[in-house]
Amino acid sequence: MRSFQIVTPDDSKPFTIGRKSENSLVLDNLMVSRHHAVLECISGKWTLRNLTGNSLTQLNGEDVPFSENPDESRGLPVEDGDIILIGTQQIRASFKDNHLTLLLVNSTASTETGLPEGVSARLEKDGAHLQFREKFISPEGKSVSQKKLNEGESIRMPGYEISCSAGNVTCRETPVGYDVHAQNLDVYAGKKRLLQDVNFDLPAGEILAIIGRSGQGKSTLLKLLQGINRSGENSKVYIGGLDYRNTEIRKRIAFLEQDPQLRMDLTVRETLLDGGRVSMNKLDFKQNVQGRLEKFCELFGLSQRMDNGVRTLSGGELRRVALARELMGSPGLIILDEPLSGLDPYNSRILCSHLKQLAFLGHTVILTTHSYEALKVANKLLIIHQGHQVFYGSPAEAYGHFQTEDAEEILSSLKDEQSIDREEKYSRQTRAGLVPYIPSKNLYFPKTHLAPVFLYKVGLTAKQWFRDKGKALAILLQPLIIGFLFSQIFSSLSSLWIVAFAVILSANWLALSLSIREIVAEKEILMGEFRKGVKVLPTITAKMFLPVIAAWIQTLIVFAFVNFRISVHWQPMMLVAFLAMVLPAVAVGLMVSAFSKNSGQANALLPLLIIPQVALAGALVPMDQMLPTGRILSTIIWSKYNQRSLLNLLLEREDPLSNALAAIAIAVGCYIVMAIKLYTSKKAK
Numbered sequence: 001m002r003s004f005q006i007v008t009p010d011d012s013k014p015f016t017i018g019r020k021s022e023n024s025l026v027l028d029n030l031m032v033s034r035h036h037a038v039l040e041c042i043s044g045k046w047t048l049r050n051l052t053g054n055s056l057t058q059l060n061g062e063d064v065p066f067s068e069n070p071d072e073s074r075g076l077p078v079e080d081g082d083i084i085l086i087g088t089q090q091i092r093a094s095f096k097d098n099h100l101t102l103l104l105v106n107s108t109a110s111t112e113t114g115l116p117e118g119v120s121a122r123l124e125k126d127g128a129h130l131q132f133r134e135k136f137i138s139p140e141g142k143s144v145s146q147k148k149l150n151e152g153e154s155i156r157m158p159g160y161e162i163s164c165s166a167g168n169v170t171c172r173e174t175p176v177g178y179d180v181h182a183q184n185l186d187v188y189a190g191k192k193r194l195l196q197d198v199n200f201d202l203p204a205g206e207i208l209a210i211i212g213r214s215g216q217g218k219s220t221l222l223k224l225l226q227g228i229n230r231s232g233e234n235s236k237v238y239i240g241g242l243d244y245r246n247t248e249i250r251k252r253i254a255f256l257e258q259d260p261q262l263r264m265d266l267t268v269r270e271t272l273l274d275g276g277r278v279s280m281n282k283l284d285f286k287q288n289v290q291g292r293l294e295k296f297c298e299l300f301g302l303s304q305r306m307d308n309g310v311r312t313l314s315g316g317e318l319r320r321v322a323l324a325r326e327l328m329g330s331p332g333l334i335i336l337d338e339p340l341s342g343l344d345p346y347n348s349r350i351l352c353s354h355l356k357q358l359a360f361l362g363h364t365v366i367l368t369t370h371s372y373e374a375l376k377v378a379n380k381l382l383i384i385h386q387g388h389q390v391f392y393g394s395p396a397e398a399y400g401h402f403q404t405e406d407a408e409e410i411l412s413s414l415k416d417e418q419s420i421d422r423e424e425k426y427s428r429q430t431r432a433g434l435v436p437y438i439p440s441k442n443l444y445f446p447k448t449h450l451a452p453v454f455l456y457k458v459g460l461t462a463k464q465w466f467r468d469k470g471k472a473l474a475i476l477l478q479p480l481i482i483g484f485l486f487s488q489i490f491s492s493l494s495s496l497w498i499v500a501f502a503v504i505l506s507a508n509w510l511a512l513s514l515s516i517r518e519i520v521a522e523k524e525i526l527m528g529e530f531r532k533g534v535k536v537l538p539t540i541t542a543k544m545f546l547p548v549i550a551a552w553i554q555t556l557i558v559f560a561f562v563n564f565r566i567s568v569h570w571q572p573m574m575l576v577a578f579l580a581m582v583l584p585a586v587a588v589g590l591m592v593s594a595f596s597k598n599s600g601q602a603n604a605l606l607p608l609l610i611i612p613q614v615a616l617a618g619a620l621v622p623m624d625q626m627l628p629t630g631r632i633l634s635t636i637i638w639s640k641y642n643q644r645s646l647l648n649l650l651l652e653r654e655d656p657l658s659n660a661l662a663a664i665a666i667a668v669g670c671y672i673v674m675a676i677k678l679y680t681s682k683k684a685k
Contacts (some may be wrong), residue, residue: 227684279329483561515589
């Protein structure tokens with residue numbers, strides 16, 4: 001990622017900029033004079049004054065006047081979002097609560113530099129041979145350790161472009177962002193076409209605001225890029241010159257929903273570290289994660305909140321934390337769905353300022369919005385009405401096209417007949433004006449080796465469970481309460497058939513209640529992690545581990561209460577029997593959680609999972625009294641095998657291993673179905 005620096009000038013004294021060490025901001029660049037410029041706060045207003053006539057000093061592309069006489073030197077006022085150019089160094093000014101902050105990018109797109117670390121070049125007669133210390137992924141998805149560059153050819157990798165020309169190999173730094181191109185884009189949800197004939201070219205490092213009334217198709221386009229919706233057969237969408245469904249390009253896209261999911265029981269620091277762990281190479285994570293975390297917290301004004309719980313943050317802070325978490329992986333494209341919705345004007349301005357800062361750092365940003373505040377920071381507007389593209393261009397061009405200077409009038413002027421006529425006319429003009437796009441399939445990505453996740457995910461789940469005091473208390477009290485109640489109704493005279501059934505039923509309840517929300521409660525987060533390369537199998541195994549262990553211990557506690565009254569001889573095989581009770585219940589709970597759209601839907605299915613265990617276990621109605629259909633259905637009911645196994649053990653009879661294996665086989669089947677569901681869900685349609 002492009003490194004950056006944040007500086008906060010003291011408004012009580014002049015803030016000098018230059019090459020000499022005595023300046024407030026020292027820029028080690030030969031294009032910068034020893035005493036180049038000064039920022040001064042006069043009566044609460046900041047101004048920029050030029051101190052040199054030999055080097056370039058600009059404010060928003062205009063030269064800052066210079067005078068040999070300091071008394072006659074006139075400064076220009078500095079406003080929020082202004083771009084200051086000192087020699088070749090760009091600086092972005094931001095204001096928060098009237099305090100000036102300067103954002104410096106330590107590189108520019110035109111800077112020539114040495115080859116990236118781990119890349120070496122050997123000149124040959126007809127070009128150059130590149131050798132990669134770590135393997136790279138080619139545009140075709142192949143893993144390569146070398147690349148032949150012919151004369152005149154170039155390859156791109158995140159942040160760099162390497163070219164071979166005139167017998168030399170040169171490397172220049174490039175923005176981290178990707179250009180986005182859409183041509184003849186139709187978007188479908190199932191068989192229904194929701195968007196028709198969308199065309200635009202968005203350069204890298206710019207902000208695109210998609211606006212329109214509610215229900216007109218704004219979010220539909222984002223869901224296409226997210227992989228939820230699909231494009232038409234003749235539609236073309238390229239990100240960085242590659243098809244938007246390319247696995248490697250999707251790893252480097254950040255998606256933020258209107259109300260982004262966060263793990264509410266973590267701190268801000270832990271949330272950002274979590275974001276880095278699931279998106280950064282493990283070596284890069286060890287070496288750079290702390291510095292990256294601190295810089296993004298400083299950039300987004302979260303430095304004082306790093307050790308606060310996410311649950312304690314305001315709505316605006318939550319969105320900034322979610323954005324910072326995604327940025328830990330240095331995405332080239334950031335996509336936000338209604339990021340300003342529900343925010344007060346103050347927080348809307350702050351978030352818009354941060355989006356502009358991200359574009360300044362080289363990221364490409366696409367957002368949908370109802371807020372006209374976003375029009376002030378967007379480089380391009382895409383207006384959607386009734387599933388059609390009404391306009392694409394700069395905000396200034398939009399005002400001219402709609403013949404208004406009021407942003408609100410743009411949408412209010414859209415009438416059904418007028419908008420369709422305008423769309424047909426303007427869409428033809430737009431397509432005619434577009435330069436034919438030729439995707440440059442020369443983008444290579446370093447192969448990412450993420451840190452192992454199993455033990456980390458187990459620890460993360462444990463941390464979330466036990467920081468939620470209500471959940472922790474329920475986990476502790478449930479087996480004690482259930483066990484106490486059972487101890488009051490069972491005795492040495494009780495039927496062991498019924499005792500076994502009661503213990504199995506409680507084990508199912510405990511296991512299902514622990515697992516039924518584990519995936520759906522953070523499904524958006526998990527889908528993002530899988531898209532970035534986190535392995536599905538270790539993740540869901542970690543998701544199973546803690547519920548299985550907890551439910552197993554809870555079941556042992558319940559049985560200990562019961563056994564105190566019935567005095568059955570303890571056998572080590574009971575440990576296996578109890579494990580065979582909770583393992584399939586947890587697997588089924590997680591599988592249902594993976595298929596559910598929300599936690600409420602998962603909870604609603606809980607009775608449908610419990611009742612078959614009651615009805616078809618063979619405890620209430622013996623198997624020989626069931627109809628054939630009931631007996632067939634009972635073969636996939638794990639409590640049937642649990643009932644046989646536990647009853648044999650309580651009666652001190654030999655228990656065939658097949659009972660435990662049958663229950664475990666059901667668990668494995670559910671595990672496989674869940675893995676397939678999550679694996680296929682991460683792929684773009």
